Amino acid sequence: xxxxxxxxxxxxxxxxxxxxxxxxxxxxxxxxxxxxxxxxxxxxxxxxxxxxxxxxxxxxxxxxxxxxxxxxxxxxxxxxxxxxxxxxxxxxxxxxxxxxxxxxxxxxxxxxxxxxxxxxxxxxxxxxxxxxxxxxxxxxxxxxxx
Amino acid sequence: xxxxxxxxxxxxxxxxxxxxxxxxxxxxxxxxxxxxxxxxxxxxxxxxxxxxxxxxxxxxxxxxxxxxxxxxxxxxxxxxxxxxxxxxxxxxxxxxxxxxxxxxxxxxxxxxxxxxxxxxxxxxxxxxxxxxxxxxxxxxxxxxxxxxxxxxxxxxxxxxxxxxxxxxxxxxxxxxxxxxxx
Numbered sequence: 028x029x030x031x032x033x034x035x036x037x038x039x040x041x042x043x044x045x046x047x048x049x050x051x052x053x054x055x056x057x058x059x060x061x062x063x064x065x066x067x068x069x070x071x072x073x074x075x076x077x078x079x080x081x082x083x084x085x086x087x088x089x090x091x092x093x094x095x096x097x098x099x100x101x102x103x104x105x106x107x108x109x110x111x112x113x114x115x116x117x118x119x120x121x122x123x124x125x126x127x128x129x130x131x132x133x134x135x136x137x138x139x140x141x142x143x144x145x146x147x148x149x150x151x152x153x154x155x156x157x158x159x160x161x162x163x164x165x166x167x168x169x170x171x172x173x
Numbered sequence: 174x175x176x177x178x179x180x181x182x183x184x185x186x187x188x189x190x191x192x193x194x195x196x197x198x199x200x201x202x203x204x205x206x207x208x209x210x211x212x213x214x215x216x217x218x219x220x221x222x223x224x225x226x227x228x229x230x231x232x233x234x235x236x237x238x239x240x241x242x243x244x245x246x247x248x249x250x251x252x253x254x255x256x257x258x259x260x261x262x263x264x265x266x267x268x269x270x271x272x273x274x275x276x277x278x279x280x281x282x283x284x285x286x287x288x289x290x291x292x293x294x295x296x297x298x299x300x301x302x303x304x305x306x307x308x309x310x311x312x313x314x315x316x317x318x319x320x321x322x323x324x325x326x327x328x329x330x331x332x333x334x335x336x337x338x339x340x341x342x343x344x345x346x347x348x349x350x351x352x353x354x355x
Binding site for chain 1: 208209210214215223224225226227246247248249250251253254304306325326327328329
């Protein structure tokens with residue numbers, strides 16, 4: 028009986044951790060970018076595994092997601108089928124992965140906002156930038172505002 | 174003889190212009206591609222800032238660039254990607270840009286009133302950044318001859334113009350830029 032109870036406990040723990048495990052982030056960045064590493068560290072602290080791919084040009088990775096070029100930042104992440112460009116806060120990524128919207132292909136924090144994750148000083152409040160959603164046809168909508 | 178002199182002067186001026194234009198264009202290309210993402214990601218498309226963390230670097234020379242590459246944490250890794258020749262090219266591009274007085278107008282979807290001043294009588298640049306989610310058409314009376322300039326979402330465009338004494342007010346919906354020209 029004890030063995031069965033232990034087995035059930037182990038199995039439920041395993042299934043729970045699988046159900047709540049955060050997906051792996053595939054991060055494409057230039058080897059010369061330092062702030063991308065800061066952003067990756069924040070994501071790892073939040074429980075994501077981050078695989079870093081150093082590239083000079085990763086435009087082919089981005090192409091299918093439809094983000095207009097002028098919304099570029101310094102790095103691109105692909106996570107669970109969505110593209111995340113630049114210094115997008117983890118809170119928005121968690122919401123994206125929880126809601127799994129079918130009408131957008133990704134999120135971007137265009138440019139290099141001073142008070143965004145990876146750019147702001149540790150503990151500083153995120154402010155003065157927008158997170159924008161885009162679809163495969165390049166249509167844009169406001170996802171969140173800081 | 175006079176014709177020969179004129180021709181040699183004409184061609185030397187034009188070749189000199191072509192050379193400097195090429196260097197400027199090379200510098201601009203490097204500014205927008207260095208490291209794979211470009212200096213423009215942090216400093217704006219025309220080195221004017223654009224509300225990004227790096228700010229305005231127009232007019233900065235080689236000493237400022239080298240110092241930033243050695244001391245600024247976000248630029249340390251980039252220092253390995255830029256050789257001396259590329260640094261010189263970037264610095265000369267920024268110096269040339271610095272000779273063109275500029276005013277930046279960030280158009281957002283909120284109510285903004287920005288003030289700027291610029292000197293009259295020298296070729297200047299108005300840099301417009303569209304931070305709305307729509308393509309906008311902005312009228313630029315006293316700045317551009319075209320009736321409006323079209324800017325895509327999060328796109329940056331620059332317009333060259335010769336400011337004349339006085340003051341002008343540029344308006345797009347709730348965004349206003351007042352320029353004092355002295």
